[in-house]
Amino acid sequence: MRIKRALAIVSVGFVAVGMLAACGGGGGSSSAEGVYSLYIGEPENPLVPGNTTESEGNQVLKALFTPLVTYNDETSEVEYNGVAESVESDDQVAWTIKLKPDWTFHDGTPVNAKSYVDAWNYTANSTNAYQASYFFENVAGYDDLQAADGAAPAATAMSGLTAVDDTTIRVQLKEPFAIYPVTLGYSAFSPLPESFYADPDAFGRKPIGNGPFKADQDFVQGQGITLTKYDDYKGDDPAQAQGVQFKVYTELNTGYTDVQAGGLDVMLDLPSDAWATARDQFGDRYAERARPDITALGFPTYDPRYSDPRVREAFSMAIDRQAITEAIFTNTRTPATSFGSPVVDGYREDACGSKCELNVDRANQLLDEAGFDRSQPVELWFNAGAAHDTWMTAIGNQLRTNLGVEYVLRGDLQFAQYLPLQDQKGMTGPFRSGWIMDYPSLYNFLAPTYSTAALPPAGSNKPFYSNPEFDAALSDGNNADSLEDATTQYQRAEDILFRDLPATPLFYGLNQAVWSDRVDNVKIDLFGDIEVADVTVN
Structure with a gap:
């Protein structure tokens, strides 16, 4: 998935023939004919x-x-209008992906099963430190591609991936994953042409897709x-x-x-x-x-000042979400009460309960119990240039009024600088966090952002939260016999997340x-x- 730059939770003016490209502040002429x-x-x-x-x-x-699968624009259900002809399994562990024939990359080379298998292995390999590596964590052999501190992994190919022929991919998972076909519309599952491996950096500047x-x-x-x-x-x-x-x-x-x-x-x-x-x-x-997203206030759980869940809960209960959506967003946002978007399967309207409701007395009680030092200001982090300063200032003012804590705005970094700093444990206070779905399931709002397997650089767990109980609940959902049972377990995982509160939901976007x-x-x-x-x- 996707961390979003602009309000939600997310290049380049090129000179084309006969066209003057805009540079990084806009301006310039309109585009050429067509x-x-x-x-x-x-x-x-x-x-x-x-x-x-x-x-x-x-x-x-x-x-x-173009992805393997697409989704119905109204129901969010998987449709086969992409490259995949079918995705099938008898046990939800061993999956067969059949590709449609005759697809080509922009360089004219064929899109085949090997195009996917090689790309997925490259993404999963820890040596490459790709941020979507996490999405292959459930494939057999993924662990053999992981090594710490830049060391060479034991293998360069996952044992669970096989290109049977040009149009058939076999995927062996570590355990059942009921929603596996739902995930395959995400861009991390895209194929790569042979030319990518000769010069990945050049490819990144001039991608060759399908x-x-x-x-x-x-x-x-x-x-x-x-x-x-x-x-x-x-x-x-x-x-x-x-x-x-x-x-x-x-x-x-x-x-x-x-x-x-x-x-x-x-x-x-x-x-x-x-x-x-x-x-x-x-x-x-x-x-x-309605945007399928969430804006949250993340907490640096690695910072001793925010390591106590009572501190995080106090901050959550000191924020008046409704007042901000009305006064700042002019009702173009909705207060969030779940870690999932209202448009995804598994969303519960009041999953957060009282922890996302304004309760100044309880918030101050929690801060006192945790021994929080109110004499030091709270640093509030967000990326520059996307109108976050207005509502983050409102949150800062509420924290000052309701908790007696001063604040400092840290909003001077552009998006491309802000995200790497999060990966490096560089947040010194609560930070703007955003997520927009990669595929329509509650799981996509939980696993890539809060599971242990999604700790950076493999995933987007920016608070650096890790709880085996939460991970186990996600695993139970993956092992469920049906989508309905899977969703029930994902909701149980969400309840654990609300207990620990490594981040607190704020708003859903428009x-x-x-x-x-x-x-x-x-x-x-x-x-x-x-x-x-x-x-x-x-």
């Missing part, structure tokens, strides 16, 4: 599927790659990349435009000014002063959709998109991204 431009923030890493677990790079990769758009030039950091339509695309949803120019911005306000002036065609996620007015300003060039009169058919998909292939240029 090509439209789309706002993104700076991706954290080069554009390789196995090492892209945030929203900005993922939006680009969704244009470049999707509706292809890269003809390098991604330029701080500017962006322009992709063009792939004419030999085998999927059901080919690109309707001749190209899409992803333009990197460091500030939401700059992007919004550009889309108002016609220098940017499509923008998803708006600055705070536009939340309440964009609908009226753009009229039929405005769309919104995606808001606006666009220029140059384009039409702009849609927000199930995952809160723009359906890049569907956009038409007038």
